Amino acid sequence: MHTLNRGRHDVVIVGGRVAGSATAMLLARLGHDVAVAEQALLPSDTVSTHAIARSGVVQLRRWGLLDAVLGSGAPAIRQVTFHVGDQAITRTVKPKAGVDLVVAPRRYVLDAILAAAARRAGAAVRTGVTVTGLRRGRHGRVSGVCGQDRGGAPVELDARFVVGADGLRSGVARLAGAAVSQARPAGGAAQYAYYAGIPWAGMELYVAERAFAGVFPTHHGQACIWVCTPSADARAVRRRNPSRADAFGELLQRAAPGLAGRLRAARRTSPVQGVLRQPNQVRRAAGPGWALAGDAGYHRDAITAHGISDAFRDAELLAAALDQALGGAESEESAALAAYQQQRDQALAEIFGITCQLSSYPPVPAFIELQKQLSAAIDTEAAALAARPIPGQRLLATA
Numbered sequence: 001m002h003t004l005n006r007g008r009h010d011v012v013i014v015g016g017r018v019a020g021s022a023t024a025m026l027l028a029r030l031g032h033d034v035a036v037a038e039q040a041l042l043p044s045d046t047v048s049t050h051a052i053a054r055s056g057v058v059q060l061r062r063w064g065l066l067d068a069v070l071g072s073g074a075p076a077i078r079q080v081t082f083h084v085g086d087q088a089i090t091r092t093v094k095p096k097a098g099v100d101l102v103v104a105p106r107r108y109v110l111d112a113i114l115a116a117a118a119r120r121a122g123a124a125v126r127t128g129v130t131v132t133g134l135r136r137g138r139h140g141r142v143s144g145v146c147g148q149d150r151g152g153a154p155v156e157l158d159a160r161f162v163v164g165a166d167g168l169r170s171g172v173a174r175l176a177g178a179a180v181s182q183a184r185p186a187g188g189a190a191q192y193a194y195y196a197g198i199p200w201a202g203m204e205l206y207v208a209e210r211a212f213a214g215v216f217p218t219h220h221g222q223a224c225i226w227v228c229t230p231s232a233d234a235r236a237v238r239r240r241n242p243s244r245a246d247a248f249g250e251l252l253q254r255a256a257p258g259l260a261g262r263l264r265a266a267r268r269t270s271p272v273q274g275v276l277r278q279p280n281q282v283r284r285a286a287g288p289g290w291a292l293a294g295d296a297g298y299h300r301d302a303i304t305a306h307g308i309s310d311a312f313r314d315a316e317l318l319a320a321a322l323d324q325a326l327g328g329a330e331s332e333e334s335a336a337l338a339a340y341q342q343q344r345d346q347a348l349a350e351i352f353g354i355t356c357q358l359s360s361y362p363p364v365p366a367f368i369e370l371q372k373q374l375s376a377a378i379d380t381e382a383a384a385l386a387a388r389p390i391p392g393q394r395l396l397a398t399a
Contacts, residue, residue, distance in 0.1 A: 005155045009035045009124075010326055012145055012159040014131045014172050017046065017107070019294025019311035020165030021114035021125070025063070026319035028121035029392020032326055035157055036118060037129040037145065039166075043112035047273055049307040050192070050224050051104040051203070051216045055382040056309030058097050059316065062390050066099075068113050073219045074105035079202030082371075083256065084364065090202075097382035102203065104216035104224060110308075121392070129155055134162065134175045134290070142176060142289030161322055162290045165315075170296035173283055178292060182352075184280035188359040189234035190302035191248050191274030192226035194218070195266040204259070207368060210361045211255030212303055222269060225259070227251045228303045230361055231277050244272040278302060280356050285344050286321075286337035293318050298348055301359035304374055306351055313381070317343050319391050347384075350377045 011027055013020045016038030024034045040046070052060070060066040070076055078101050081090040093101055115125050128150035135144035135158065144158035164172025172178075200223045204215035213227040229251055241247040245268070253260040278301045285297050294311040321340035325333040354374050358367065 005149065005153055006157070007035060007124075008144075008158040009033045010159060011035075011161045011163060011322060012037065012157045013163040013165055014145060015165035015167065015170075015294070015296070016042065016115055016118075016125055016127065017111045017165070017294075018114060018308050019296070019315050020163070021111065021118045022059075022063075022312055022315035023163055023165060023293050023319055024118040024123040024125065025114065025121045026316060026391045027322060028118060028123040030319065030323045031392075032323070034118075034123040035159070036115075036123055036125040037131050037147065037155070037157065038115075038125065038127045039130045041127045042115050043108040045106065045108045046111070047275065048107045049190075049302045049305045050107070050218070050226070051305040051308075052102060053306055053309045053378050053382075054093075054097065054099060054102060055378055055385055056312050057099045057102055058382045058385050059309070059312040061099055062386070063117070065113060065117055068117075069103060069105055069110065072105065072109045072113065074103050074109065075217050076101040077103060077203050077217060081202060081204045083204065083206040083258070084368065096379055097386040099382070104203075104218050106219050109219060131155075131166070131171060134172065137289075140288070142287070160289070160326065163293055163318065163322075164290065164296040165293045166296055168279065168295045168299045170292065172290065173292055173296050176287055176290045178283045178287070178290075178297070180281050180283050182282040184356045185360070186277055186279045186281075186301075187231050188228060188278050188301040188303055189231045189274065189276045190226060190228045190278065191234065191244075191251070191272055192224050193245075193248060193268050193272045194222045194270040195225050195263055196220070196222045196269050197266040198262060205371075206256035206259060207364055207371075208255045209364060211251065212358075212367070213252060213255040213259065215259065225252070225263065226274075227255050228301075228359075229255070234276050238276070248272040275302075278359070280352070280359065282345065282348070282352070285341040291318055291322070291337060291340065298344070298352075300352055300355045303358045304351060304355045306355070306378075309378075309381075310348065313347060313385065314344055316385075316388070316391060317347070323391070347381070351381070
């Protein structure tokens with residue numbers, strides 16, 4: 001049954017950005033009937049960690065989407081300069097796990113590419129739909145969603161599984177009762193803005209006491225300039241400045257005075273965006289008829305810029321689990337979802353731990369050592385992902 005605002009599907013995914021569209025694309029490539037309900041209209045921007053680490057780039061390549069991202073004008077970043085005080089070390093991104101670059105596309109571009117890929121695979125992606133409730137069947141099992149479209153008309157979508165890919169404040173997680181299984185201190189703030197008018201040779205990272213700042217080159221010759229600090233520092237600076245832009249300037253001057261000086265010749269092309277408090281938490285990943293992907297299930301401080309890469313990894317793990325559950329007897333469902341929970345938790349553990357340590361802002365030597373551990377952990381993750389079978393590879397080969 002498919003009408004405008006009613007339908008029944010194998011899977012309904014709430015949220016159509018990186019986690020939701022990636023999960024929908026993979027499930028559709030595997031032959032399942034998938035619907036996506038996204039509240040925003042796409043393309044549109046959203047607050048984001050912005051950069052895609054090597055492991056995320058590996059996923060884009062495996063899924064056949066890396067050329068589209070690079071073809072959109074997002075520059076291939078093959079050089080990283082690490083600044084500590086007056087010292088600067090530049091490194092070339094080495095070829096590993098099949099890629100020799102990282103990339104930092106604008107989210108209004110990246111999300112649209114993923115949503116289009118989900119549609120091409122056969123998923124029904126609907127934007128402007130706000131999900132307000134979960135439908136339940138016998139014994140309380142989640143069996144669909146309800147909500148409304150932009151015109152206020154009711155929407156009811158039934159499904160064997162509902163996936164919450166609706167971000168940190170996930171309504172699906174709240175309504176399903178997904179408990180937080182791990183919670184670490186949430187003491188970090190991250191703020192950023194886009195700048196144009198000067199050349200950007202590659203990614204730049206600046207380490208200072210109680211601060212981490214940097215440059216991510218992106219579309220249209222612009223760069224995302226960002227600064228991470230303890231929340232208390234960001235709030236104090238915000239209180240004594242007349243605007244977000246002034247507060248951002250003060251924090252950047254403190255963290256990376258050389259970069260702040262260079263930006264005097266640049267032009268800020270966006271408002272200052274970001275968050276002053278970032279939870280470090282892991283939620284239960286699944287239950288009867290429901291599962292979570294992306295920030296809905298696992299959120300970490302932006303200091304490691306790993307959110308998009310996490311979303312891609314978990315989208316693939318979840319798609320594989322749901323494919324198994326949909327293809328087997330109902331008794332196999334709990335085993336498949338339990339396996340997803342276990343695989344996700346094992347996959348995130350090392351970088352989650354490093355993220356929590358970095359977001360406590362230890363002294364600079366310890367911070368640098370943690371950055372080295374992070375780089376090694378990302379390379380290990382990228383190699384593991386590159387070795388996995390590609391979901392829906394037959395459809396990918398004929399697309």
